[in-house]
Amino acid sequence: MVACFATYEYIDPVNDKVYVQNNYCQGTDGHGFAFPHIQCSELQTHTLGNNTAGSCDIGFIFTKVDGNCQAFSWISAYACQIGQISGAPNTIALQYSNFIMADNQRGATLKFGNGEGDGNHTAYLYNSYISAISRPNCVECYANSATYCSGNIGLRMLSASANG
Numbered sequence: 001m002v003a004c005f006a007t008y009e010y011i012d013p014v015n016d017k018v019y020v021q022n023n024y025c026q027g028t029d030g031h032g033f034a035f036p037h038i039q040c041s042e043l044q045t046h047t048l049g050n051n052t053a054g055s056c057d058i059g060f061i062f063t064k065v066d067g068n069c070q071a072f073s074w075i076s077a078y079a080c081q082i083g084q085i086s087g088a089p090n091t092i093a094l095q096y097s098n099f100i101m102a103d104n105q106r107g108a109t110l111k112f113g114n115g116e117g118d119g120n121h122t123a124y125l126y127n128s129y130i131s132a133i134s135r136p137n138c139v140e141c142y143a144n145s146a147t148y149c150s151g152n153i154g155l156r157m158l159s160a161s162a163n164g
Contacts, residue, residue, distance in 0.1 A: 002030025010036050010065040011048065019047045025056060032056040037088060040069035040095045049074030062086035071095040077104055084108045097126035
């Protein structure tokens with residue numbers, strides 16, 4: 001995996017003393033940030049927030065942690081092929097908040113999996129701004145590398161499957 005920052009193991013916000021906050025990743029041919037999801041109960045207290053990815057293939061990718069409820073908050077992605085993506089198999093709930101996704105070909109994905117017929121799958125997206133709109137004629141802003149308006153996806157929602 002090519003990334004500005006990557007970690008795969010769960011980071012306990014109380015005991016691990018790991019802080020990855022207020023960083024910018026610009027222009028990688030791979031991922032901007034690869035983080036583990038956080039526990040839903042840690043949505044307001046985790047130590048991996050306020051990071052921004054720009055001009056990446058994938059701005060943020062999340063891996064599954066233990067539990068049926070996966071979460072993350074406080075990320076921004078712009079001018080990426082995909083702003084945020086994750087696949088969390090055997091998950092019944094996602095909680096995302098404070099996402100800013102603009103000028104990406106695909107902004108964010110609310111995708112998780114659980115065996116078919118295994119009950120409700122619920123996703124929550126709070127306090128976020130997601131836009132698939134670009135201004136390709138604004139030379140000062142975008143020039144020739146703009147993400148065009150047609151064919152873009154602001155939010156890919158609820159693709160529930162057995163494997164996430």
